[in-house]
Amino acid sequence: MMHSGTTSPAVAIDINCDLGEGNNEDDCARDARLMRYISRCNIACGGHAGNATTMSLSLQNARKAGIAAGAHPGYPDRENFGRSTLALPREELLHSVYEQIHDLQAIAAVEQVPLTHIKLHGALYNDAEADDRLAEDLVGLIAQAFPGLTILGLANGAMERAAKKYRQPLLREGFMDRRYLNDHQLAPRSMPGAVIEDFTQCLKQVTALATGQPFTGIEEHPLQFSVDSLCLHGDNPQAESIAQALHHALLRAGITLCR
Numbered sequence: 001m002m003h004s005g006t007t008s009p010a011v012a013i014d015i016n017c018d019l020g021e022g023n024n025e026d027d028c029a030r031d032a033r034l035m036r037y038i039s040r041c042n043i044a045c046g047g048h049a050g051n052a053t054t055m056s057l058s059l060q061n062a063r064k065a066g067i068a069a070g071a072h073p074g075y076p077d078r079e080n081f082g083r084s085t086l087a088l089p090r091e092e093l094l095h096s097v098y099e100q101i102h103d104l105q106a107i108a109a110v111e112q113v114p115l116t117h118i119k120l121h122g123a124l125y126n127d128a129e130a131d132d133r134l135a136e137d138l139v140g141l142i143a144q145a146f147p148g149l150t151i152l153g154l155a156n157g158a159m160e161r162a163a164k165k166y167r168q169p170l171l172r173e174g175f176m177d178r179r180y181l182n183d184h185q186l187a188p189r190s191m192p193g194a195v196i197e198d199f200t201q202c203l204k205q206v207t208a209l210a211t212g213q214p215f216t217g218i219e220e221h222p223l224q225f226s227v228d229s230l231c232l233h234g235d236n237p238q239a240e241s242i243a244q245a246l247h248h249a250l251l252r253a254g255i256t257l258c259r
Contacts, residue, residue, distance in 0.1 A: 020058035035065035037243035042072035045104035048082025073100035074121030119152035174227030179218035
């Protein structure tokens with residue numbers, strides 16, 4: 001049916017969430033409730049968290065929810081949940097990342113769920129964005145061993161630059177609850193105000209990032225850039241209610257979820 005008048009173009013945004021970071025079926029059931037509000041999940045694959053059971057169940061739940069499933073490798077440090085830098089020899093680190101992705105890929109083959117992407121976890125994500133050489137080594141590994149996986153990396157960051165060098169597909173990731181510097185980099189958590197506590201402010205930033213509209217950075221200057229995917233933190237105790245509120249806020253703003 002044709003309608004008269006002009007209409008705004010539809011806007012859709014990808015929302016990703018780190019899941020499979022628990023230990024058992026109950027943890028995976030909690031994750032599954034989040035899946036209705038996201039379009040892709042990053043599944044922990046045994047480095048910082050996760051095991052064969054959680055990987056298998058997470059893949060099954062992703063298939064049922066109709067969302068994309070990807071690998072979420074980190075430093076092999078379960079004690080610190082991958083949130084601390086490990087001073088590993090480079091080859092040992094790359095081998096660990098390879099093994100983690102490979103392990104999830106093997107289970108995904110059994111479950112007949114195709115892996116679509118990879119997102120680094122925690123300290124490894126941050127370290128790669130702070131070190132161009134590390135970013136290039138990691139992207140080089142992915143391009144060689146897993147060329148079919150799209151990288152999920154920080155918009156305007158080192159992984160994006162490395163992906164361009166290797167011609168590896170990358171989704172530019174943005175954050176709803178982190179302030180940005182004038183150079184479009186994330187403000188370090190050590191800066192006062194780097195984490196946005198006010199959910200209303202989070203929603204304003206999400207809408208701006210999804211639509212490419214201006215928003216205010218931590219230094220009070222207007223910033224403007226768009227992202228391909230927004231991160232929803234699945235380990236927040238309020239994750240489900242936050243996801244639901246985010247979902248409704250995006251709908252009110254005329255933004256739909258990529259599926």
